[in-house]
Amino acid sequence: MTEEWLLDRSSTIPLFQQICDRIVEKIRNGEWPVGTKIPTQRELARRFGVNRSTIVYALDELTADGLIQSRVGHGTVVVNNTWNVIASSRSHDWGRYVAAGAHQPNHQWIQIINKAEEDKAILRLGTGEPSPDLLPAHTMLHSLQSRGDVLSLSYSEPRGSLRLREALSRYLLSKGIKAAPSSILIVSGALQALQLISLGLLREGSTILTESPSYLNSIHVVQSTGVRPCGMPMDKEGLIAGRIGPMKRQTDAAMLYTIPTFHNPTGCLMSASRREELMRVCMHERLPVVEDDVYGDLWLDASPPAPLKSLDREGLVLYIGSMSKSLGPGLRLGWVVAPEPVIDRLSDIKMQTDYGTSALSQYAVAEWLETGLYDKHLAGLREELRRRRNHMSTLLDRYMQSYAEWSLPQGGFYIWLRILLPLSVRKLFELALKEGILLHPGSVYDPGLGEPYLRLSYAYASFEGMEHGISRLAALIFQLGGKQ
Amino acid sequence: MTEEWLLDRSSTIPLFQQICDRIVEKIRNGEWPVGTKIPTQRELARRFGVNRSTIVYALDELTADGLIQSRVGHGTVVVNNTWNVIASSRSHDWGRYVAAGAHQPNHQWIQIINKAEEDKAILRLGTGEPSPDLLPAHTMLHSLQSRGDVLSLSYSEPRGSLRLREALSRYLLSKGIKAAPSSILIVSGALQALQLISLGLLREGSTILTESPSYLNSIHVVQSTGVRPCGMPMDKEGLIAGRIGPMKRQTDAAMLYTIPTFHNPTGCLMSASRREELMRVCMHERLPVVEDDVYGDLWLDASPPAPLKSLDREGLVLYIGSMSKSLGPGLRLGWVVAPEPVIDRLSDIKMQTDYGTSALSQYAVAEWLETGLYDKHLAGLREELRRRRNHMSTLLDRYMQSYAEWSLPQGGFYIWLRILLPLSVRKLFELALKEGILLHPGSVYDPGLGEPYLRLSYAYASFEGMEHGISRLAALIFQLGGKQ
Numbered sequence: 001m002t003e004e005w006l007l008d009r010s011s012t013i014p015l016f017q018q019i020c021d022r023i024v025e026k027i028r029n030g031e032w033p034v035g036t037k038i039p040t041q042r043e044l045a046r047r048f049g050v051n052r053s054t055i056v057y058a059l060d061e062l063t064a065d066g067l068i069q070s071r072v073g074h075g076t077v078v079v080n081n082t083w084n085v086i087a088s089s090r091s092h093d094w095g096r097y098v099a100a101g102a103h104q105p106n107h108q109w110i111q112i113i114n115k116a117e118e119d120k121a122i123l124r125l126g127t128g129e130p131s132p133d134l135l136p137a138h139t140m141l142h143s144l145q146s147r148g149d150v151l152s153l154s155y156s157e158p159r160g161s162l163r164l165r166e167a168l169s170r171y172l173l174s175k176g177i178k179a180a181p182s183s184i185l186i187v188s189g190a191l192q193a194l195q196l197i198s199l200g201l202l203r204e205g206s207t208i209l210t211e212s213p214s215y216l217n218s219i220h221v222v223q224s225t226g227v228r229p230c231g232m233p234m235d236k237e238g239l240i241a242g243r244i245g246p247m248k249r250q251t252d253a254a255m256l257y258t259i260p261t262f263h264n265p266t267g268c269l270m271s272a273s274r275r276e277e278l279m280r281v282c283m284h285e286r287l288p289v290v291e292d293d294v295y296g297d298l299w300l301d302a303s304p305p306a307p308l309k310s311l312d313r314e315g316l317v318l319y320i321g322s323m324s325k326s327l328g329p330g331l332r333l334g335w336v337v338a339p340e341p342v343i344d345r346l347s348d349i350k351m352q353t354d355y356g357t358s359a360l361s362q363y364a365v366a367e368w369l370e371t372g373l374y375d376k377h378l379a380g381l382r383e384e385l386r387r388r389r390n391h392m393s394t395l396l397d398r399y400m401q402s403y404a405e406w407s408l409p410q411g412g413f414y415i416w417l418r419i420l421l422p423l424s425v426r427k428l429f430e431l432a433l434k435e436g437i438l439l440h441p442g443s444v445y446d447p448g449l450g451e452p453y454l455r456l457s458y459a460y461a462s463f464e465g466m467e468h469g470i471s472r473l474a475a476l477i478f479q480l481g482g483k484q
Numbered sequence: 485m486t487e488e489w490l491l492d493r494s495s496t497i498p499l500f501q502q503i504c505d506r507i508v509e510k511i512r513n514g515e516w517p518v519g520t521k522i523p524t525q526r527e528l529a530r531r532f533g534v535n536r537s538t539i540v541y542a543l544d545e546l547t548a549d550g551l552i553q554s555r556v557g558h559g560t561v562v563v564n565n566t567w568n569v570i571a572s573s574r575s576h577d578w579g580r581y582v583a584a585g586a587h588q589p590n591h592q593w594i595q596i597i598n599k600a601e602e603d604k605a606i607l608r609l610g611t612g613e614p615s616p617d618l619l620p621a622h623t624m625l626h627s628l629q630s631r632g633d634v635l636s637l638s639y640s641e642p643r644g645s646l647r648l649r650e651a652l653s654r655y656l657l658s659k660g661i662k663a664a665p666s667s668i669l670i671v672s673g674a675l676q677a678l679q680l681i682s683l684g685l686l687r688e689g690s691t692i693l694t695e696s697p698s699y700l701n702s703i704h705v706v707q708s709t710g711v712r713p714c715g716m717p718m719d720k721e722g723l724i725a726g727r728i729g730p731m732k733r734q735t736d737a738a739m740l741y742t743i744p745t746f747h748n749p750t751g752c753l754m755s756a757s758r759r760e761e762l763m764r765v766c767m768h769e770r771l772p773v774v775e776d777d778v779y780g781d782l783w784l785d786a787s788p789p790a791p792l793k794s795l796d797r798e799g800l801v802l803y804i805g806s807m808s809k810s811l812g813p814g815l816r817l818g819w820v821v822a823p824e825p826v827i828d829r830l831s832d833i834k835m836q837t838d839y840g841t842s843a844l845s846q847y848a849v850a851e852w853l854e855t856g857l858y859d860k861h862l863a864g865l866r867e868e869l870r871r872r873r874n875h876m877s878t879l880l881d882r883y884m885q886s887y888a889e890w891s892l893p894q895g896g897f898y899i900w901l902r903i904l905l906p907l908s909v910r911k912l913f914e915l916a917l918k919e920g921i922l923l924h925p926g927s928v929y930d931p932g933l934g935e936p937y938l939r940l941s942y943a944y945a946s947f948e949g950m951e952h953g954i955s956r957l958a959a960l961i962f963q964l965g966g967k968q
Contacts, residue, residue: 033825154616
């Protein structure tokens with residue numbers, strides 16, 4: 001429980017009165033202006049750590065004072081504040097503004113998922129980030145000490161710290177990508193790279209081809225700029241390259257977005273020959289490619305084929321990398337490799353958006369790349385992810401054999417689970433959430449999915465958590481699937 | 485000179501040949517795809533650190549090879565690459581894409597200024613950031629050591645680190661602002677706050693009232709979302725509040741953006757009575773206010789009147805603060821205080837944009853606020869800025885008396901210089917830049933300015949730099965102004 005909701009249990013003021021005072025203060029400060037729907041009784045009880053009856057009593061008081069009102073179907077709403085008791089319509093109603101902005105709200109599922117993830121006790125079975133245990137927070141702080149004089153707290157140049165871009169240039173060479181520092185732009189994570197590409201290079205109403213299912217459908221940053229993703233079929237080797245040409249011509253697509261290495265959400269690894277075929281097709285079609293390689297360092301069995309960018313001789317591929325999946329999402333640090341005219345355009349927009357990426361994060365990542373700390377960390381991380389993947393594999397074999405199908409990924413975080421019993425994934429999601437288990441429904445990644453799918457991740461939950469989660473999941477699937 | 489352009493002067497390969505090889509490599513890698521305009525001869529000579537004649541020789545070779553071509557009025561363009569010598573039209577032309585994106589390019593002046601600032605030798609007389617000497621880079625790294633176990637490298641919750649929001653809540657209270665952690669959103673600098681507000685709360689085609697001149701005109705983030713700034717008159721006490729009502733009704737303005745404390749670019753401080761009047765008017769007009777208070781901590785003579793937000797009883801003010809001007813722009817850390825429904829909307833968009841602000845920056849700022857390091861730093865910074873302001877004041881008195889008018893600010897960075905001789909600020913800018921002096925023309929902040937203005941800053945240049953810069957500026961003004 002946070003400071004904000006902490007009551008003084010030793011006080012002579014009754015708890016319900018303290019709660020009233022706290023809510024009145026929020027209304028007075030304008031934190032809950034007139035028109036605000038306040039949290040539910042259940043939620044308030046949770047926040048204040050009291051029984052629901054205490055909340056009911058407090059809300060009755062405030063209703064009697066004319067500050068709040070229960071409206072059927074609308075919950076409880078602030079209708080007045082103490083400065084304007086007679087002119088309630090005067091206080092500012094933000095609802096109209098909140099509805100007006102051009103930017104789309106996040107995917108409804110994603111909003112629920114983001115919210116649920118705030119609860120530390122929730123068991124995350126499909127989340128897109130590594131467990132905090134896997135991240136080197138302590139070593140990170142320690143490593144920052146070593147060379148105090150190199151840090152700059154000023155604005156960095158538009159493309160990002162030169163020291164970091166030089167370190168990345170060497171790191172990329174180990175993947176077969178030749179990129180001078182001037183062809184690299186530092187961004188605040190891969191998501192920002194996608195936003196810059198959408199804002200800077202795509203016309204409203206453009207189509208972008210992508211795998212079906214695709215991570216791209218779970219985010220709204222591309223859609224918010226008026227760009228439409230269009231799904232393409234995959235097989236075990238990845239995107240079916242032969243379908244790109246006809247689809248491009250049919251939709252007049254402006255770009256292809258792909259995650260060839262440890263695809264999100266399917267875990268699929270595109271084969272070397274498919275990569276070559278895809279590049280041939282895209283060069284022939286003059287179709288630029290956005291290659292999202294944020295999972296590339298997380299191979300578990302063998303090093304994956306070289307990125308598409310290493311096959312690119314025409315400046316056709318915009319390559320995106322990030323430290324979020326390997327070193328820490330909290331760093332908010334990624335990079336784009338692209339032809340210089342593209343980098344110029346994207347860095348100009350980045351300067352208009354946030355004036356660059358945190359100097360501390362840039363400093364830390366340069367340090368980790370230069371000193372070999374990153375490679376050392378990766379070796380340990382792969383070992384740990386391998387154990388987790390194998391554990392989840394054992395659990396799926398044990399509990400899911402009759403209910404689902406899946407393939408074991410060779411890297412990354414995800415297992416794409418196809419449920420064999422006919423059931424509503426929404427119901428499954430809701431039932432699991434009631435038990436404190438958070439799932440990622442397949443439809444988040446492909447709204448047109450005809451069958452029930454889940455994205456599972458072995459990167460977050462503990463061994464015990466996975467066992468509990470998978471066994472309960474199996475039970476819920478049986479319960480729901482048996483009913484129909 | 486960076487690695488990228490370093491030639492091997494001990495090699496038996498002639499320099500021009502090394503330059504050819506380097507350029508061919510850039511073309512091969514797709515860093516300079518077909519259609520790219522390569523840097524000018526002068527620029528290449530600077531980058532490689534050779535005479536221009538060596539560059540001419542190298543470019544002649546590449547032209548003979550059919551890789552580049554000089555086009556009248558277009559500079560030198562890549563027309564071919566070694567993989568496609570016979571089908572030059574095959575390589576990807578990004579020009580069409582770069583022109584297509586919805587986002588506007590940065591203000592032309594600002595692009596030139598951003599570029600010029602990459603040159604470390606340039607004398608910055610009007611820049612919007614504090615000198616690196618004023619920023620505590622070393623202490624910063626040292627301070628991060630103290631409590632290794634509190635850092636989280638995971639994604640932070642949508643509103644930002646709770647620890648930081650609690651620290652900010654206490655810090656804001658010292659300014660008279662009551663804001664619970666749930667009413668605070670951590671952003672990657674004030675500029676991002678403006679982007680989120682534009683995307684999340686304003687309809688395309690909306691009008692936003694602001695001071696004339698205003699910082700808002702120098703950035704394109706608001707304009708890129710289709711929102712139009714509309715200038716309002718100021719006097720010595722700030723925005724003329726009585727004009728807001730008629731202007732709001734005339735333009736159907738959706739918001740007011742103001743920097744009441746140490747205004748950018750005029751340095752003006754809004755009086756306490758004007759603040760009250762402004763809030764009365766905005767409440768009466770139901771006109772939401774964006775209060776940009778990024779200079780508030782940088783008072784030099786006396787603590788400024790309390791922010792507008794402290795007078796806000798109706799949740800009408802969206803308050804923006806930042807560490808960029810005081811602790812370090814490189815941290816990319818700011819905050820928005822607003823009613824909860826607004827914070828919900830903005831944090832949802834923020835999650836879609838960059839998944840939060842750097843955990844390292846959030847950790848550092850929380851640490852500095854909690855331990856008192858920030859207050860201690862501020863005391864020293866104010867002392868230093870006071871000396872710099874007084875020095876610039878002396879210099880202006882000495883050199884500018886007959887050429888310009890100005891008022892001395894009581895805080896912040898800026899002096900708004902009105903030049904009394906009729907001259908072209910563009911010419912002045914260009915002449916100064918040739919001498920290595922970078923100016924900020926007034927028209928950047930108000931395109932409709934009828935008279936020549938400059939924004940000066942005493943926060944960046946050294947004492948000697950200021951003296952050289954101001955004396956040369958006076959000479960150039962005399963030279964240009966005398967001619968007309």
